Amino acid sequence: MTELSVKPxxxxxxxxxxxxxxxxxxxxxxxxxxxxxxxVVVALMIGxxxxxxxxGNPWATYAHIARASFGSLGVLSDTLVKATPLIFIGLACxxxxxxxxxxxxxxxxxxxxxxxxxxxxxxxxxxAEAPRWQFLILMAISGxxxxxxxxxxxxxxxxxxxVNEVISTLMLxxxxxxxxxxxxxxxxxxxxxxxxxxxxxxxxxPRLTDYASTVPEFAGLTTHAGFILAVLAAVVxxxxxxxSKWGYEIRLVGDNKRAAEYAGIRISxxxxxxxxxxxxxxxxxxxxxxxxxxxxxxxxxxxxxGFTGIIVAWLAKLNPYAVIPVSILFGxxxxxxxxxxxxxxxxxxxxxILVCLIASDFFLRYRVRIRKQVEA
Amino acid sequence: MxxxxxxxxxxxxxxxxxxxxxxxxxxxxxxVDFTLYRGEIHALLGENGAGKSTLMNVLAGIYRQExxxxxxxxxxxxxxxxxxxxxxxxGMVHQHFMLVPSLTVTENILLGLDExxxxxxxxxxxxxxxxxxxxxxxxxxPKAKVWQLSVGEQQRVELLKMLYRGAxxxxxxxxxAVLAPVEIDELFLTLRSMVANGKSIIFISHKLNEVLAISxxxxxxxxxxxxxxxxxxxxxxxxxxxxxxxxxxxxxxFEKQAHATGDDVLCVENIxxxxxxxxxxxxxxxxxxxxxxxxxxxxxAGNGQSELAEVVTGLRRSSKGTVRIxxxxxxNSPVRRGIQFGVGHIPEDRTHVGTAPNLDVTDNVIxxxxxxxxxxxxxxxxxxxxxxxxxxxxxxxxxxxxNIDTPVxxxxxxxxxxxxxxxxxxxxxxxxxxxxxxxxxxxxxxxxVQRLLLKQREEGAAIxxxxxxxxxxxxxxxxxxxxxEGEIMGEITNVHTNDDELVEQIGLMMTGTRMDELHLETExxxxxx
Numbered sequence: 001m002t003e004l005s006v007k008p009x010x011x012x013x014x015x016x017x018x019x020x021x022x023x024x025x026x027x028x029x030x031x032x033x034x035x036x037x038x039x040v041v042v043a044l045m046i047g048x049x050x051x052x053x054x055x056g057n058p059w060a061t062y063a064h065i066a067r068a069s070f071g072s073l074g075v076l077s078d079t080l081v082k083a084t085p086l087i088f089i090g091l092a093c094x095x096x097x098x099x100x101x102x103x104x105x106x107x108x109x110x111x112x113x114x115x116x117x118x119x120x121x122x123x124x125x126x127x128a129e130a131p132r133w134q135f136l137i138l139m140a141i142s143g144x145x146x147x148x149x150x151x152x153x154x155x156x157x158x159x160x161x162x163v164n165e166v167i168s169t170l171m172l173x174x175x176x177x178x179x180x181x182x183x184x185x186x187x188x189x190x191x192x193x194x195x196x197x198x199x200x201x202x203x204x205x206p207r208l209t210d211y212a213s214t215v216p217e218f219a220g221l222t223t224h225a226g227f228i229l230a231v232l233a234a235v236v237x238x239x240x241x242x243x244s245k246w247g248y249e250i251r252l253v254g255d256n257k258r259a260a261e262y263a264g265i266r267i268s269x270x271x272x273x274x275x276x277x278x279x280x281x282x283x284x285x286x287x288x289x290x291x292x293x294x295x296x297x298x299x300x301x302x303x304x305x306g307f308t309g310i311i312v313a314w315l316a317k318l319n320p321y322a323v324i325p326v327s328i329l330f331g332x333x334x335x336x337x338x339x340x341x342x343x344x345x346x347x348x349x350x351x352x353i354l355v356c357l358i359a360s361d362f363f364l365r366y367r368v369r370i371r372k373q374v375e376a
Numbered sequence: 377m378x379x380x381x382x383x384x385x386x387x388x389x390x391x392x393x394x395x396x397x398x399x400x401x402x403x404x405x406x407x408v409d410f411t412l413y414r415g416e417i418h419a420l421l422g423e424n425g426a427g428k429s430t431l432m433n434v435l436a437g438i439y440r441q442e443x444x445x446x447x448x449x450x451x452x453x454x455x456x457x458x459x460x461x462x463x464x465x466x467g468m469v470h471q472h473f474m475l476v477p478s479l480t481v482t483e484n485i486l487l488g489l490d491e492x493x494x495x496x497x498x499x500x501x502x503x504x505x506x507x508x509x510x511x512x513x514x515x516x517x518p519k520a521k522v523w524q525l526s527v528g529e530q531q532r533v534e535l536l537k538m539l540y541r542g543a544x545x546x547x548x549x550x551x552x553a554v555l556a557p558v559e560i561d562e563l564f565l566t567l568r569s570m571v572a573n574g575k576s577i578i579f580i581s582h583k584l585n586e587v588l589a590i591s592x593x594x595x596x597x598x599x600x601x602x603x604x605x606x607x608x609x610x611x612x613x614x615x616x617x618x619x620x621x622x623x624x625x626x627x628x629x630f631e632k633q634a635h636a637t638g639d640d641v642l643c644v645e646n647i648x649x650x651x652x653x654x655x656x657x658x659x660x661x662x663x664x665x666x667x668x669x670x671x672x673x674x675x676x677a678g679n680g681q682s683e684l685a686e687v688v689t690g691l692r693r694s695s696k697g698t699v700r701i702x703x704x705x706x707x708n709s710p711v712r713r714g715i716q717f718g719v720g721h722i723p724e725d726r727t728h729v730g731t732a733p734n735l736d737v738t739d740n741v742i743x744x745x746x747x748x749x750x751x752x753x754x755x756x757x758x759x760x761x762x763x764x765x766x767x768x769x770x771x772x773x774x775x776x777x778x779n780i781d782t783p784v785x786x787x788x789x790x791x792x793x794x795x796x797x798x799x800x801x802x803x804x805x806x807x808x809x810x811x812x813x814x815x816x817x818x819x820x821x822x823x824x825v826q827r828l829l830l831k832q833r834e835e836g837a838a839i840x841x842x843x844x845x846x847x848x849x850x851x852x853x854x855x856x857x858x859x860x861e862g863e864i865m866g867e868i869t870n871v872h873t874n875d876d877e878l879v880e881q882i883g884l885m886m887t888g889t890r891m892d893e894l895h896l897e898t899e900x901x902x903x904x905x
Contacts, residue, residue, distance in 0.1 A: 243756055244755050245746060245747055245755055246755065248757050251739065255732035255733065256731070261711065262743075264710065266712070
């Protein structure tokens, strides 16, 4: 129990063996932060090495990525636009993962949210000349509602029949996309094109560029109110998790299910509700994307936000506040993908950062000792 | 020792000397000596937590001892992994089988071996394994998938696995716990054929009947120390074994004040319940506890006492019978209702049930009252109130922890138990279930916990105390029930701490003798002597 050897039992050729001891004392609070930072630095160095081997100039590449994502107000604004759905989905995943519900279905819940928001305009529920606040509130509610339904289905299946949520949420992604495509290709298709007509302007989330007449610097900036909504959502999720009774139950179930049963917590109910809220958050991401960026219902609205959001949640260590900066970093990498050829480079960097950060966790739990091989 | 005992001349295969193994807050093995001869079945007897499994895990290379030496065939060995132990010819069959259900018997046996290297000529190995199972009478089809096998057959696969690896020394950790009576007989025949083939067997158990039936010699452990070192079995009675195993050492005395008891708080009538394997764990148990009374349940682990604690707290369903608390029907009512009623529960398993290891001290102490004022307000948990509650409990119950935001997995066993006690006792529960409240704690901590329980009794709580420490039961209980296989063997109403006769009676009841049969048994035993 107390030690794991790298090569159990086999006579090692080397005179030393690396021993690992679990850390028994509480680690100081700076260690996790500095480890994460160190992991990112190591990841960038590995990335640089690969770039150099490929014949590229790593420093120029990094500088270019930085410029392409944070170099000017314009690209910074684009980065925030990309970060917005990631924050919502990062929060959706953080919430579910806190209870060890592995919601891999944020992509489908995102699409259902986009569908729900679009239905308000396209059915139409509201006339085209309705005031903007009515549009936005109804679209948000409808987006969250459809996302919540899509999330609660696997939740119910898990609670009632113990169906593995990884499989059910993953499969529901494909159903959601096919469901949306039916409306995109058929019902709401504009003249046979694979997209709906453009929404009226009063169903758009306000953008910075809309205020260019008063603040000239905002001209052309596409950051929309969804970003503010996402930051507010982070505060709400943090409050739920750390200050509410329900959040306490979620954390208790997530850490020790048997202790939660012993404390009288209704686990099945919590599974359904957590999946519902998780789906609602992902649905809100869909609404914000439709109403803030795309302004019509169409296919391929997500470059895999639902899956990147899983990585975001994981890197943020399921901390709702940390989801925001991590999402901005990933938004930057998505954006840089359009600037850099081949576009796989930022994806590769994403992957290396993820692997390094997850690997660095190991050092939080274990202390590495090198000791001399004992003769057996 | 008896002269001319063939075992005396036998060769020593395992010698362990002065083994010390500590876990946080517990000394699991305290200078333990152990000797195994070739061709014997050596029983290792002791209560749960006495250190049997720890000692054998040291021998099997799973744990490493802090002090002491292990000799195999008179050569000192230093195992750093189970593989080293296997190479030295030691095979351990654990209580929980380590088999892959979707693979065949042969595949399971070959797993992890260097041969076959890449191409698996399974037919050849099937035959080899069939021959091996023939030789030892371990009937099992080598081609069968493990999930199709009964528990008894799976155990045979585990044994075959060890034999195939050339194990000369077999350690069986409570092998009969999972078996039906017929299977136990078959296992014993197999064990006999193994020793006839020159193997040596260590048989870990806490069941006296089986130890008497199968073993040649035995070593008894109690609280990490040896109370009988390799004594031969001739002339030993169950009575002797019970005394060696349960033991009695009164460390400190309490003045348990006699005081008036109140009305019935817990009333259990004809309760039946199933265990996790779907077998009847409780078979028609009835008793009651009055306010201000501690009622103890004495039983060897696995005789229904854990299930009883779960049934009365709502964690397990009863299939028949009624549970009433303070006059209200609590049969199969949710855990939540009991908590609202103020039922306290000190669970058996403090890390897996009693606490959430990665949450901090505050989160763990509010587990039962987070939904109630002053901590729960509407939908919100008042963290200020929760923190001050945690700080109060830390001071009051002397929980040694630097911060209340420390994750409780970093707490020692004693501190963790104090935290659970603090949580469960702080609301002055009218009814408290305490399961193994002092297991694994040091003497000082034990005294502290026991004083807290007595204080609750004085304040009028009805306490159901389930313990495997007979000493503790005798010291704290007003009345005592002895359980065996889910039934009450007898009730002891005059509980004294210094009564050897009583201890022997309880020991016999714990191993399946009903109180009204006790006299016959006693006479039988004295004739035998």
